[in-house]
Amino acid sequence: xxxxxxxxxxxxxxxxxxxxxxxxxxxxxxxxxxxxxxxxxxxxxxxxxxxxxxxxxxxxxxxxxxxxxxxxxxxxxxxxxxxxxxxxxxxxxxxxxxxxxxxxxxxxxxxxxxxxxxxxxxxxxxxxxxxxxxxxxxxxxxxxxxxxxxxxxxxxxxxxxxxxxxxxxxxxxxxxxxxxxxxxxxxxxxxxxxxxxxxxxxxxxxxxxxxxxxxxxxxxxxxxxxxxxxxxxxxxxxxxxxxxxxxxxxxxxxxxxxxxxxxxxxxxxxxxxxxxxxxxxxxxxxxxxxxxxxxxxxxxxxxxxxxxxxxxxxxxxxxxxxxxxxxxxxxxxxxxxxxxxxxxxxxxxxxxxxxxxxxxxxxxxxxxxxxxxxxxxxxxxxxxxxxxxxxxxxxxxxxxxxxxxxxxxxxxxxxxxxxxxxxxxxxxxxxxx
Numbered sequence: 001x002x003x004x005x006x007x008x009x010x011x012x013x014x015x016x017x018x019x020x021x022x023x024x025x026x027x028x029x030x031x032x033x034x035x036x037x038x039x040x041x042x043x044x045x046x047x048x049x050x051x052x053x054x055x056x057x058x059x060x061x062x063x064x065x066x067x068x069x070x071x072x073x074x075x076x077x078x079x080x081x082x083x084x085x086x087x088x089x090x091x092x093x094x095x096x097x098x099x100x101x102x103x104x105x106x107x108x109x110x111x112x113x114x115x116x117x118x119x120x121x122x123x124x125x126x127x128x129x130x131x132x133x134x135x136x137x138x139x140x141x142x143x144x145x146x147x148x149x150x151x152x153x154x155x156x157x158x159x160x161x162x163x164x165x166x167x168x169x170x171x172x173x174x175x176x177x178x179x180x181x182x183x184x185x186x187x188x189x190x191x192x193x194x195x196x197x198x199x200x201x202x203x204x205x206x207x208x209x210x211x212x213x214x215x216x217x218x219x220x221x222x223x224x225x226x227x228x229x230x231x232x233x234x235x236x237x238x239x240x241x242x243x244x245x246x247x248x249x250x251x252x253x254x255x256x257x258x259x260x261x262x263x264x265x266x267x268x269x270x271x272x273x274x275x276x277x278x279x280x281x282x283x284x285x286x287x288x289x290x291x292x293x294x295x296x297x298x299x300x301x302x303x304x305x306x307x308x309x310x311x312x313x314x315x316x317x318x319x320x321x322x323x324x325x326x327x328x329x330x331x332x333x334x335x336x337x338x339x340x341x342x343x344x345x346x347x348x349x350x351x352x353x354x355x356x357x358x359x360x361x362x363x364x365x366x367x368x369x370x371x372x373x374x375x376x377x378x379x380x381x382x383x384x385x386x387x388x389x390x391x392x393x394x395x396x397x398x399x400x401x402x403x404x405x406x407x408x409x410x411x412x413x414x415x416x417x418x419x420x421x422x423x424x425x426x427x428x429x430x431x432x433x
Contacts, residue, residue, distance in 0.1 A: 011218045013225045020233030022295040023103070023208025025160055029244050030285050031110040031345050032205050034261030036245075037254050039399060040198035041190025042182040044254075045245035050195075051202025052238035054392055057385045058360055059209055059234065061367040063227040064375040066213045070222035074213035074299070075363070076307045082366025087426055090312035091419035093303065095359040096210070098418070100300040101332055102352035103204070104293055105339035108134045109348065110262070111289035118266035118278050131340040138293040139333040142301065160291070161240055163284035167269055167277060168247025174272035181249035181257065197399035200392030204353045205241065208292075209233050211299035262345050301328040311429060312422070347407050350400055354411040357393040361386055 011019070033044070040047035065078045075096050079089040112130030116123070209230045212219070219225050248257060248268035260267035265285070269277030305325045308315045317327050339348060367375065368382045401408040 012220055013229055016212050016219050016225065016229035017232050017236070019295045019298070020209050020212045020229060021161065021236050022291040023211050023299070024206055024233065024237045025164075025240060025288050025292065029164070029205060029241050030114065030265055030288060031106050031262070032201065032349060033245065033248055034257050034264040035346055035349060036198045036202050037181070037248075037257045037264070038261065039190075039194045039201065041194065041254055042179075042184075042186045042249065043190055043195055044181070044198060044257075045242055045249060047195055047198035048202045048205065048241045048245055049238060050199035051392075052206055052234060052241070054199060054388045055203050055206035055209065056231075056234050057381070057388055058203075058364070059230050060381050060385060061364050061377060062210060062213045063230055064377045065367060065371060066226045067223045068375045070219065070226065074303055075210060075359075076303050076310070078213070078363055078371075079366065080310065082363075082370045085310060085312060085426070087419055087423040088362060088366075090307065090422040090426060092359045092362040093307050094313065094418050094422065095355045095415065097300050097304055097307075098414075099207070099352045099355035099359065100296055101335050102339060102348050102355065103207075104135070104138075104296050104300075104332070104336040105131075105343070106345060106348045106352065107289045107293045107296070108132070108336060108340045109345055111286065111293075113262045113345070114266055114282050114285040114289075117260075117263045118270075118282060128341045132337050134289060134293060135333050135337050135340070138290070138297050139329050141294050142297050142329055160284050160288040161236065163280070164265070164288070165240055165243055167273070167281055167284065168244045170277070171247040171268060171272040172250045175250035177250075179246070179249050180252055181254050183253060193395055193399055196392055196395035200357070200396035201349060201353055201400075203392065204349055204356065206234060206237060207356050208237075208295070211295055297329060297332055301325050301332060304328045304332075312426065314425060347404070350396075350404070350407045351411045351414070353396065354393065354408070355415065357389050358415055361389050361393075364389070 029048075036047055037044040062075075062078065065081065066074065069077060069081060076089070076093040079092050083089040083092075108131035109127060111134045112127035115130055116126055212226060212229045212233065219229070244265065248265060251268040251271045252260075252264070256267065257264045266278050266281045269281045273280070302325065304313070305323075305328055307313050308324055308328070315324060315327070317324075320327055320330065343351075364382050364386045367377055368379065368386070371377070372379060372382065397408050
């Protein structure tokens with residue numbers, strides 16, 4: 001089995017940017033375009049830009065702490081710096097890990113959906129089978145050396161960003177500069193609550209920047225490159241998402257985008273570019289999902305290894321060989337597979353964004369109240385990040401709860417259960433930190 005211990009300086013700035021964009025583009029734009037359009041109406045491209053603003057504001061705390069204390073554990077390290085070995089740290093780290101596993105299920109299911117649905121071959125079991133296949137392949141790739149993964153992500157990032165950007169621009173040109181999604185008026189079917197809720201859901205398309213903080217100990221010159229990698233990744237993805245959203249809106253009405261919700265970008269290519277455009281879009285999605293899933297597993301396995309080393313979660317190897325991270329990859333694959341088979345894309349996205357935003361608020365609060373002076377963070381920026389998270393989370397829960405209350409209630413109950421289980425575990429193992 002490959003040696004996968006941490007190697008200081010094994011990831012370049014290029015590799016870190018590719019890692020961040022790999023997760024973001026792999027999960028976000030392909031799976032969420034239809035869902036964001038359903039909430040925001042014709043203004044969905046602006047909702048995706050607003051989501052970039054929320055994510056960018058939130059990235060401030062991560063950048064400040066990771067610059068001061070780079071670590072392979074990233075978010076777990078930030079939480080531990082702020083709260084020590086506590087229920088808050090362990091529970092919040094698990095929320096982040098679960099949100100990333102949900103992201104992996106989202107990516108895997110998107111992979112299967114785009115390979116089948118645009119061609120009329122869709123069936124639940126076939127989508128699930130393809131999702132399982134991608135998860136198995138991603139686990140196997142993650143046993144490679146870090147340098148190999150970095151090059152894999154770089155090539156994938158170039159292919160998918162260049163490919164989907166070119167397809168979107170071609171669709172806009174073919175549409176003659178029109179915006180079909182706004183044919184009934186830019187505010188038709190939308191409202192303030194829906195727009196803010198869409199921006200909240202859109203944050204899910206940007207949260208991949210956190211994978212860069214998880215690679216802090218392996219990134220070359222982390223005090224300088226962590227912030228650069230995060231900002232560059234967010235800027236690239238915001239530009240790509242805007243172009244892609246405008247391309248989709250130039251070809252389809254909002255109703256058509258929502259009807260093809262889980263494979264909206266493939267359908268958007270059909271009117272302007274025909275079957276060749278659909279096939280090209282599917283090819284880009286395959287690359288995007290594969291690289292996104294690999295990047296996500298790479299990051300979350302390292303974070304969970306650190307949390308395990310801090311004895312904040314239980315670990316059993318069940319006779320498996322290898323290091324703790326190898327075991328984590330197996331567990332991640334199993335959980336992601338179960339979620340990909342059990343839930344649809346909208347349910348996965350809803351639970352994932354609630355988990356992430358709750359954890360994000362906890363991070364910002366810890367920086368504000370306990371780490372601000374140590375890392376040199378500005379109070380008003382961190383407070384603004386907390387306020388932005390609270391507003392978009394509340395709006396999303398209100399908007400989605402009107403149609404799927406059981407999903408929202410289930411997510412809230414799951415948050416409470418995670419913290420309760422961590423409190424129970426730490427109480428039973430008080431002296432192992």
